[in-house]
Amino acid sequence: MSVLSQQLPLALQLRDDATFENFYVADNGVLVDSLQRQLSGGERYIYYYGDKGSGRSHLLQAACHQADKAGLSSVYLPLSELHEYNPAELLEGLEQLSLVCLDDIDQVLGNSDWEQQLFHLFNRLNDQQVCLLVSAPCAVRELNIELADLSSRLSWGMLFQITPFNDAQQLAVIQFRAQRRGLQLSDDVAQFIFYRCQRDTEALMQVLEQLDKASLEQKRRLTVPFVKSILLW
Numbered sequence: 001m002s003v004l005s006q007q008l009p010l011a012l013q014l015r016d017d018a019t020f021e022n023f024y025v026a027d028n029g030v031l032v033d034s035l036q037r038q039l040s041g042g043e044r045y046i047y048y049y050g051d052k053g054s055g056r057s058h059l060l061q062a063a064c065h066q067a068d069k070a071g072l073s074s075v076y077l078p079l080s081e082l083h084e085y086n087p088a089e090l091l092e093g094l095e096q097l098s099l100v101c102l103d104d105i106d107q108v109l110g111n112s113d114w115e116q117q118l119f120h121l122f123n124r125l126n127d128q129q130v131c132l133l134v135s136a137p138c139a140v141r142e143l144n145i146e147l148a149d150l151s152s153r154l155s156w157g158m159l160f161q162i163t164p165f166n167d168a169q170q171l172a173v174i175q176f177r178a179q180r181r182g183l184q185l186s187d188d189v190a191q192f193i194f195y196r197c198q199r200d201t202e203a204l205m206q207v208l209e210q211l212d213k214a215s216l217e218q219k220r221r222l223t224v225p226f227v228k229s230i231l232l233w
Helices: 002-007 029-040 056-069 112-127 148-154 167-180 187-194 201-218 224-231
Strands: 045-049 074-078 099-103 131-136 158-161
Touching: 029 045, 029 056, 029 131, 029 158, 045 056, 056 074, 056 099, 056 131, 099 112, 112 131, 112 148, 167 187, 167 201, 187 201, 187 224, 201 224
Parallel strands: 045 131, 045 158, 074 099, 099 131
Antiparallel strands: none
8 A cells, every 4th residue: 555655645634623523414314323333333335425515525534533533444535636646556455444435436437447446446345344435426327437337336335315404504514513613603603604605514614714713813702893804705
């Protein structure tokens, strides 16, 4: 696994806050429960999909954090960042791990080398009973897959769609994540952020991180005027 260990330390780094505890579950309880049970006798292969900003990457990284806490080996591969690497080298030896997480698998499909190597990886992981998580923005049947055998493999196991948040749940996400950061966020400030920010969870979390940093540096609580001044809204 020399490519992973020597060339990709930044791409493979997990976000510290990407944990199951920091994920607002809402209507995705069955999916989150399945992911949490995967390493302890649950379904070994899980494929799930959802729109950009729905929390797909967060959940994959959360699974890796959980594996680490349990003393198990895992890897998170964001394929949108790794598609230019040699797939044979990148995927070599992953069957030695306990958990493999492939994010944005759609980004490498349509490439025959990648599809062949993913097919072989899937078989090796299955033979060694290694857990596999795969995420994409769409269902398997909508992926641009040229290799029929790979399409068949990806359809095995449990398949989930992330249920998107409605407006009330998105607002609750802001307050939930602010609370997890130790931020005091009143209803009026949360609503001000929500109605002016891009409507996806990833964008909202970036805004909260920016406000958290500014609040600490300036020793100011989060008010509407303060948020306006920091975000230039």
